[in-house]
Amino acid sequence: MPDMTVPPLPPETMRALLQGMMRVRAFEEAVHDLYQRKLLPGMSPHLSAGQEAVAAGVCLQLRPDDYMVTTHRGHGHSLLKGMDAQRMMAELCSKETGYCHGRGGTMHIASPEVGCLGANGIVGAGLPIAVGAGLSIQYRGTDQVCVAFFGDGASNQGTFHESVNLATARKLPVVFVCENNIYALSTNFARTGATPNVVDRARGYDIPGVTVDGMAVEGVYAATTTALERARSGQGPTLIEAKTYRYYGHGASDHRPYRTKEEEAQWRCSDAIQCYGDLLIERGVATAAERDDLSARAAAEAQAAVDFAVSSPDPDPARVGDYVFA
Amino acid sequence: MPDMTVPPLPPETMRALLQGMMRVRAFEEAVHDLYQRKLLPGMSPHLSAGQEAVAAGVCLQLRPDDYMVTTHRGHGHSLLKGMDAQRMMAELCSKETGYCHGRGGTMHIASPEVGCLGANGIVGAGLPIAVGAGLSIQYRGTDQVCVAFFGDGASNQGTFHESVNLATARKLPVVFVCENNIYALSTNFARTGATPNVVDRARGYDIPGVTVDGMAVEGVYAATTTALERARSGQGPTLIEAKTYRYYGHGASDHRPYRTKEEEAQWRCSDAIQCYGDLLIERGVATAAERDDLSARAAAEAQAAVDFAVSSPDPDPARVGDYVFA
Amino acid sequence: MTYRDAINAALAEELERDERVFLLGEDVGLFGGAMAVTKGLYERFGERRVQDMPISESAIVGGTLGAVLTGLRPVAEIMFIDFVGVCMDQIVNQIAKVRYMLGGQVEVPLVIRTQGGGGKSYAAQHSQSLEAWFMHTPGLKVVIPSTPADAKGLLKSAIRDNNPVLFIEHKLLYNEKGEVPEGEHLVPLGQARVVREGSGLTIATYSRMVGLVQQAAEGLAAEGTEVEIVDLRTLTPLDEETMFASVRKTGRFLAVEEGHLTAGVGAELVARVTKNCFDYLDGPPERVAAQDRPIPCAPALEKATLPQVEDILTAARALVG
Amino acid sequence: MTYRDAINAALAEELERDERVFLLGEDVGLFGGAMAVTKGLYERFGERRVQDMPISESAIVGGTLGAVLTGLRPVAEIMFIDFVGVCMDQIVNQIAKVRYMLGGQVEVPLVIRTQGGGGKSYAAQHSQSLEAWFMHTPGLKVVIPSTPADAKGLLKSAIRDNNPVLFIEHKLLYNEKGEVPEGEHLVPLGQARVVREGSGLTIATYSRMVGLVQQAAEGLAAEGTEVEIVDLRTLTPLDEETMFASVRKTGRFLAVEEGHLTAGVGAELVARVTKNCFDYLDGPPERVAAQDRPIPCAPALEKATLPQVEDILTAARALVG
Ligand SMILES: Cc1ncc(C[n+]2csc(CCOP(=O)(O)OP(=O)(O)O)c2C)c(N)n1
Ligand SMILES: Cc1ncc(C[n+]2csc(CCOP(=O)(O)OP(=O)(O)O)c2C)c(N)n1
Ligand SMILES: [Mg+2]
């Protein structure tokens, strides 16, 4: 749990965190809506609604020259690391104007230019890539950091071990952030993990393992600050486990027989955006009107992204052969 | 370190341990000699001379119906789990009378019949197979155990993590025995592992991690006894790390530039066979003559194995196509 | 009965028949499988016989080998064939080779079920047809059914086979319906099926492409070309004789596959046909396959990458023209 | 200069030339590589440029991709090609596809060096020739040199290429000697080399088999058959035109490879030659390749499994006979 003695965040940071979460939520809801309207071809997108506090608490304090590697559930991370909502949405709709000119779709959104090194369709496969970025930072002698997001399910892949071990052995500036939303598709982590928590694994590498409430953005933020400092100062990786929840199913065809309506309702009670908005009002950092305004702006961004995506042209099949080789 | 309050072993067990180590040493020296004489085709064998206390301390207390999975450095484990020295040596010489009719050679010696499920040419690849044996034991509801040997280097492979995690999550009767001989080929574990010891990893899975002096057979034996009991009684895996040393290079072409003559000499001072022989004489469990006799019998077994192997026929090329499919 | 239900029935029957058979994989239990293939089996057979596994494909696949060596007959599921990259060593270096490396000491009765193929805009890591890699791996049988009846009959045979079998389903076939014989329906591994007889052109194919080739054949029939379609059903063992017999009759050969062209299955078929039927050939055999590039997400781009009925028609017309 | 020294020289020159180039792999530093290929580079360039890695092939190979995406040009070593099974996903799903999946946003200038092949009785997991898998993987270049000069010139080109290259050495060639041009010697990727001219038969091959084919060609010359030998040098891109031109001249084609026959490289070569040179062919193209079984340890069995000069002679005689 985050150290409670840290000084309070500046009000503009608090508002930025709230806004960041709202932007992700609005984006994901818009994606969901597009998918329901059959405007989004391909695999039903893996939505991160419910998990916004992790994306905001981590990504909003990354520098533009920091790196981030994400997963199949990576829209929120990518958006808050600095990718453009419109080009993201266009990619989700497989349009020519998307980041990948429609070649990638939901699972392959990336923009190395802004430090987003990639989502991934293979569980756990981003972790070695993040370590490679860490090797590169060390090689080049900069004080950049690479954050690697992964899920509770991914922590059971061999790549998790190889990556954390190498990063630790070499004291690489990599921060491993596990979004433990309890389930890997349908499978409860309790049924497949040796220990109750992913963070317990940190003990095996002798690195700091920090558990945070993934619905409480300031805790995520504080833990990340510490981990980033540690990484930038050459002390090596940290493993952060954010306990969180995805509101939707794994994908659209998942009717969630593996969890109860009560469980879902309970998590929604601690909704990161609702609670943090209330808190900021209570603290006097934002008024109800300001909150509504942030929310409206997030909705407008998402809507503009949808409009852009929907009205964008499809990629030209005549150019399907572009980009195989450089 | 092993619990020192355990009752002393019966004298016949002590003598069996000494004899087991001598048998492995004699076997490995004979293999070395054959290789030098160019009677052993293929890759220069990975000899376990120096590491005999681990093979003896673990394998001599396994039941015939227990299973064992080993590595590229597995002659000792296989011999003491119950494989026949002559058929092993014949396989090493790629002869028709070898366990694998010459198809396998040093890295693929196995005899599932006596519970030796296989050596392996791929570092870390035996671990999932051992876990599969564990799943099978649990499925069949017996009280068998599977021991999985692996090296310090192998502990950096993804398969290590997947295997220990699954075995722990399912409380499988698998005992993981790491022979940490400091080096993976030329690479010191200190340069590639996150923690100084392989056993530190046990903490990440919340299983017992036991370090033993791999040159002291009774310590290995005691730690294994505890681990086997735990496994048989359904409490799941143990990770044992035996600190040991290989006397020879990784293979014959390895002139060991990565370690000093002093280091080698120092380890030889604590030679498991020499020291344990001295100890048994001191304890009055064996006389010098008995020790010599055990040693002579080990040498005779190895010599008989060599004679058998050298005089055995090569496999018939006309039958090279046998055994691809059942 | 659908292809999905046929596979489910085969699994249920073999679980029922042989206590040594069990299933393992990600989300195969409670959830019934990501493709809903194992629905109801967990409820019926319990968690001992239908085991949910962590996302640890190497442990799952290597686990099957450990289980086989100790007396069981596991059937594992890898959710997408695209994921084999994370457990390739266990499939090709361990499972496929163990019997030979051990000089015949063991039999290896295990099945790895997986599904491949594109057409759903799932992009480069969820749309592949990788069977050529495994056809190039001695020691492994490769089964790849196109119909519900074959899916059931071949899977039952695969489970009873004493060799490792990679059983490749197709994601676009799961909802396809077809007649499936009741009860003990076994299709032997290594026998191709002549789907349609004809004298103008031989097309060898398998899996989803069988349906596309059938569509093309109807169009070609209207143009006066009678196509003989050979559904290979298993790539290892390969029933080349059925192919050769057909080519000796038609004098023309086209291989159609969904995998990438270069070094794909079709190359092997063409090489064998050319060698064995050279004097019967009116012209060079042709291939239709996926283009040599990663499979793109956008529907129009995916369509331009994977073989379409139109591509088959074009190739066939060129062959007979 | 030996093949080994030529590779070492290429690495040294490229490390010298470009600060973004670095080496990583198991035992490549202090020890100089399991095959002694990187000897002296650690001493000369230091541990930053020549990095020893844990036995974590997925992290090594995936690590190269992370390094590339952040501005470097890594050269990784996988000790034996047989070990690719443990990092196949990173090679085929990540590295080979990333440029395409990202719509051309990135270039992927990395090299994975490895060595394959048999002939040393190293048995089934240390003797394989797996290039066909990678030829079947769009997005990856596959380079496989047969001589010291090519090893040097192709490796330097590979390191300067902005695409991922799998560079496959052969364990039996390391001690082979040959002339190597001094200094800046570059061999472009995608250009085959005509090793020997002849009008009686075209043999396309690569890597160690080039030497065996040369031996066979001498025998055949004595029998009156002049063989034209094409060393492909790179499988992707494939210089098919050089092959076709030769076949149009000779009318006969033989593909020789060390990998397994079925769905191997030769199948692709035969399929292309048949298609493009059908009217020039006097008879069906042939293939010589490893038998379809795991590679056995015993020397006599290994010999009966891998292609020998005698096998090439037999196939060639049948073709011209
Ligand atoms: C290697 C691999 N195995 C399986 C899958 C299929 N799959 C995709 S997402 C997923 C669940 C991942 O769970 P987790 O890591 O917890 O992430 P979450 O979906 O909960 O965000 C699975 C099994 C895959 N894509 N790659
Ligand atoms: C996946 C894989 N990577 C690399 C190798 C090459 N290799 C064989 S043994 C070895 C060192 C293994 O070290 P360790 O596990 O400590 O066992 P030891 O040799 O010390 O007994 C290496 C790198 C291999 N066989 N397989
Ligand atoms: Mg999860």
Ligand SMILES: [Mg+2]
């Ligand atoms: Mg070691």
